[in-house]
């Protein structure tokens with residue numbers, strides 16, 4: 001069973017699968033939470049939700065670093081042979097952009113709390129104090145990073161929507177293994193080379 005943990009050239013392993021869905025869930029949850037928490041009238045609730053958003057943001061950043069390390073030290077399954085030339089070229093770029101988004105959205109959030117003139121410490125899940133990034137505190141810097149964090153998050157979600165539509169297209173239209181192999185390591189490329 002332990003071999004099911006790692007990827008091969010024709011299928012994903014448990015580690016990549018669990019990290020994909022855990023990170024995906026937190027990422028989409030962070031977007032919804034982020035959007036809602038700055039639009040809530042109650043200052044008290046808004047403050048609590050922002051602390052929660054920061055906690056999950058740091059958790060996400062940690063998981064993403066593990067995921068990228070795992071990705072670099074593992075085989076990666078190629079697309080099934082029946083996938084067309086256009087998508088064969090586009091998919092790696094979208095995946096690379098999603099990896100970049102998973103890093104820069106939390107990092108810009110971290111930058112924003114680090115330069116904030118409110119100087120509220122970040123305490124992920126009340127466990128410890130997360131140090132600030134070494135950036136100068138100022139109102140201009142805060143505005144810049146709020147703007148960047150917000151638009152990076154919006155751009156990332158646009159990519160995620162494209163990504164989900166592509167996955168559904170594979171499953172319901174092309175009826176290939178691309179979605180299911182991201183759910184179970186027992187599903188491999190039909191047309192792939194045997195392991």
Ligand code: HEM
Pocket residue numbers: 027028030031032033034035038050053054056057058060061105106107108109110112113146149150153154156
């Ligand atoms: C370490 C990680 C993160 C930290 C510290 C953080 C921090 C913050 C803070 C303090 C705000 C409030 C900005 C304001 O005062 O208007 C905010 C807003 C927001 N964040 Fe994050 N964030 C992090 C990760 C993420 C992630 C991963 C997403 C996912 C997409 C995200 C999406 C958003 C959104 C959508 C908003 C609301 C923007 C708006 O419409 O005004 N954040 N974030």
Ligand code: HEM
Pocket residue numbers: 020023024025027028071076079091095096098099101102160163164167168178179180182
């Ligand atoms: C309902 C939501 C989602 C679905 C249905 C979905 C589906 C998939 C599928 C089927 C694959 C495999 C593609 C292949 O075999 O080449 C994949 C890979 C990937 N997904 Fe998602 N995904 C979702 C959410 C997300 C989110 C929110 C993110 C990041 C913010 C994300 C990032 C990635 C990345 C980076 C890969 C490439 C993995 C690799 O091979 O290294 N996904 N996704």
